[in-house]
Amino acid sequence: MDGLITLWHDTGIYHFEWKQLVMMAVGALLLFLAIVKKFEPLLLLPIGFGAILANIPNAGFTDPGGILYYIYEIGIGSTVFPLLIFMGVGAMTDFGALIANPKMLFLGAAAQFGIFATLFGAIALNLIPGFEFTLQDASAIAIIGGADGPTAIFLASKLAPDLLGAIAVAAYSYMALVPLIQPPIMRALTSEKERAIQMEQLRPVSKAEKILFPLLVLFACILFLPSATPLVGMFCLGNLMRESGVVDRLSGAAQNEIINTVTIFLGLAVGSKLSAEAFLSVETLGILALGAVAFSVGTGSGVMMAKVMSRLSGGKVNPLLGAAGVSAVPMAARVVNKVGLESNPQNFLLMHAMGPNVAGVLGSAVAAGVLLALVG
Amino acid sequence: MDISELLLQAGNLMLVGMVSVFLFLGLLVLVVQSVAKLVPADELPVASNKPTTQAPAAQASNQVNPKLIAAISTAVQQYRNNN
Numbered sequence: 001m002d003g004l005i006t007l008w009h010d011t012g013i014y015h016f017e018w019k020q021l022v023m024m025a026v027g028a029l030l031l032f033l034a035i036v037k038k039f040e041p042l043l044l045l046p047i048g049f050g051a052i053l054a055n056i057p058n059a060g061f062t063d064p065g066g067i068l069y070y071i072y073e074i075g076i077g078s079t080v081f082p083l084l085i086f087m088g089v090g091a092m093t094d095f096g097a098l099i100a101n102p103k104m105l106f107l108g109a110a111a112q113f114g115i116f117a118t119l120f121g122a123i124a125l126n127l128i129p130g131f132e133f134t135l136q137d138a139s140a141i142a143i144i145g146g147a148d149g150p151t152a153i154f155l156a157s158k159l160a161p162d163l164l165g166a167i168a169v170a171a172y173s174y175m176a177l178v179p180l181i182q183p184p185i186m187r188a189l190t191s192e193k194e195r196a197i198q199m200e201q202l203r204p205v206s207k208a209e210k211i212l213f214p215l216l217v218l219f220a221c222i223l224f225l226p227s228a229t230p231l232v233g234m235f236c237l238g239n240l241m242r243e244s245g246v247v248d249r250l251s252g253a254a255q256n257e258i259i260n261t262v263t264i265f266l267g268l269a270v271g272s273k274l275s276a277e278a279f280l281s282v283e284t285l286g287i288l289a290l291g292a293v294a295f296s297v298g299t300g301s302g303v304m305m306a307k308v309m310s311r312l313s314g315g316k317v318n319p320l321l322g323a324a325g326v327s328a329v330p331m332a333a334r335v336v337n338k339v340g341l342e343s344n345p346q347n348f349l350l351m352h353a354m355g356p357n358v359a360g361v362l363g364s365a366v367a368a369g370v371l372l373a374l375v376g
Numbered sequence: 377m378d379i380s381e382l383l384l385q386a387g388n389l390m391l392v393g394m395v396s397v398f399l400f401l402g403l404l405v406l407v408v409q410s411v412a413k414l415v416p417a418d419e420l421p422v423a424s425n426k427p428t429t430q431a432p433a434a435q436a437s438n439q440v441n442p443k444l445i446a447a448i449s450t451a452v453q454q455y456r457n458n459n
Contacts, residue, residue, distance in 0.1 A: 102408035105401040112397050116390035123386040126379050135385060206418040209411055216407050224400060341457070348456065359401065366400050370393045 015057035019276035026274060027051030030169070039176035043149065043267050047169065050271015061272065068272035071265050076157045076164070081266040082150035083234045088259030089150065089361070090238025091251045093329070095213050097355040100202040103309065104321070104352075108359025110305030111325030112367045114145030114298020118290050119371075125290070130282045136160050139371040141287050144171045145294025146364025147178070147328035153270065154231060155368045158376060165273030166284045170291035178331045181292070182299050182323050183339050189303045190319045194310065195343035197318040199352045207243070214239040217362065221369075227376070228369020235365065298326040302356070324353040327360030 008014055030048030034041040053061045054068055061068040075081035098104055122138035125131045133141070140160035143152045144167060152171040156164040174181065187195075214236035221232045241251040273279075299322075306322030320340050324332045333353035340349040 099408055099412070102405045102412075105405050105408075106398070109394075109398045109401040113394060116393045119393075120383070120386045120390050123379075123382045126382065135382065135389070138386065139389075204417065206415055208415045208418075209408075212411055212415065213408065216411065217404060220400065220403055220407065224403070225396070337456075345453065350456075362404070363397060363401060366397050367393060370396050371389075374389055374392065 010058065012057055017057070017276070019280055020055040020057060023055040023274060023276045023279060024052050026279065027055070027271065033173070033176075037176075040172045042263055043172045043270075044176075046264050046267025047172070047271040047274070050268040051165075051274035052271075053268075054272045054275055062275060068268060072269040072272050075262075075265050076153060076269045077161070079154055079157055079230065081262050081269065082154040082157070083230055084262045085150040085259055085266060086154075086231055086365075087234040087238040088254045088262070089329075090214070090235035090240075091242045091254040092259075093235075093239055093242075093358050093361070094354070095210060095239065095243075095358055096205045097202060097351050098358050099205045099209050099213055101352070101355050104355035105359045105362070106309065107302050107306055107322050107325035107356035108327075108361075108363035109325075110322065111298045111302035111327075111356075111360055112146065112363045113301035114294045114296070114326065115142045115364070115367050115371075117297045117301075118142040118145050118294035121293055122286070122290050125286050131286055133283070133286075134160075135375050137163060139375050140164075140167055141290050142294060143167075143364070143368055143371065144174065144287075144291040145298045145326070146360075146367060147171070147175055147295060147298065147326040147332070148361060148364045149175065150266075151231060151364050151368050153266070155371060158372060161273075162278055163283070163287065165270060165275075165279055166287045167291075168270040169274070170288050174291050174295050175328045175331065178295070178326075178328045179335050179338075181295050182332065182335050185296055185299045186303055186320055186323050186336075186339050189300060190307070192343055194307070194319045195340060196347060197310065197315060198344065198347050199318055199321075199349065200316065202351060207245070210243040211240065214243065221366075225366060225369045225373070227373040228366050231365040231368060232362070235361070295326065299323045302326060302360075306356075318347070318349060318352070320349060321353050321356050324355075324357040325360045325363065327357060327364055329357050329361060330354070332360070333357040 027048045030044045033039040034044035034048060060066045063069060119138050119142035122133050122141045126133055136159040140156040140163055143155045146152060149171050153168050156167045218233060218236040221229050238254050241247050241254060302322035302325035303319055306317055306319040310317040310319050320336045324336045326332055333350055336353040337350040340347045
């Protein structure tokens with residue numbers, strides 16, 4: 001009989017607390033979004049599963065000695081995983097469209113206003129009782145507006161590890177929602193005539209320019225913003241491997257095997273941070289709300305900047321391109337293309353939108369470096 | 377810390393952050409533009425080496441049936457719409 005009672009005391013049912021059940025439901029919701037709704041499945045599937053594992057009573061996945069504990073400490077606590085992902089993203093990124101039209105970098109810069117406006121908003125939320133965001137917390141939340149998963153995880157792991165789970169989930173969920181969030185804002189801020197503007201064809205870019213680009217970005221970073229070099233450095237390494245053309249095997253590994261392997265463990269590690277104590281709080285709701293604000297403001301400021309550039313250039317820039325400045329590669333560029341086609345069926349903006357899109361990746365990495373230097 | 381002080385810091389961060397992001401990416405614009413002037417384009421030597429082959433090619437492209445061009449562009453458009 002004693003044996004049976006001991007066994008009963010060891011079952012999950014005996015130890016369940018309602019909070020753990022709620023978190024498992026959250027994990028199941030993420031799995032549903034990934035599998036049925038196809039929301040960023042590469043990330044949300046391992047995150048959702050990680051959330052379920054992390055909330056199993058008595059299994060100790062996230063205690064010292066548990067596998068999720070080690071995956072988190074080795075991969076995210078050390079910032080290794082987001083940086084490896086960034087190397088892979090660098091190896092997958094073609095800067096050709098940006099090099100052909102470098103002014104698009106300004107759109108990538110303008111869209112980062114979403115980050116800094118959200119930072120202000122997060123601090124303002126402290127006026128509501130129940131919210132106590134420090135400047136570090138606010139910065140980590142604000143980077144959701146960078147619409148870049150690895151950057152958000154990198155910064156959150158440095159500035160606010162407790163909020164990492166909610167921040168990563170918000171970042172990836174909103175990236176999946178870009179096709180829903182962006183178009184209404186884009187249409188509200190532009191006229192039909194502006195949306196129909198056709199862009200000149202981009203000039204061909206030489207191989208030498210493509211090889212020099214990552215080196216020059218890194219050099220500028222070394223000189224002016226060393227705090228951004230972990231992100232920008234790994235990104236440039238990946239891009240140089242791609243463009244140099246002499247290490248195709250390494251470039252291929254960075255784009256495929258390495259990034260895929262790391263993505264599994266990155267997702268699990270993020271999921272391990274979805275514990276009941278950390279996630280079931282009013283702050284999580286605040287983070288989700290602020291994330292939506294960040295995306296919307298970033299889209300809006302990008303479009304407004306593109307409108308200014310359109311005026312200055314005498315109507316040669318389609319203002320829709322500004323929306324691609326929030327990174328979320330390549331989803332945001334596709335959205336720009338789609339909205340552009342609605343106004344002018346002959347207008348293919350995809351290649352033009354890739355310029356501000358990859359500029360947004362650089363912009364959010366730079367913004368992360370600035371935040372790290374100022375509040376880290 | 378007092379909330380108004382935090383708000384002030386956040387506002388300050390917003391200003392400094394946006395200015396530095398713009399300055400940094402603005403610097404990159406200048407760098408990329410100057411590199412584009414300094415580095416010779418890939419296509420140029422090819423074009424100058426084979427001026428004779430390019431001219432007929434250009435003529436040939438003018439002679440392509442406009443109906444064919446229209447057919448190809450609608451096909452491309454349909455393909456892109458489906459993706």
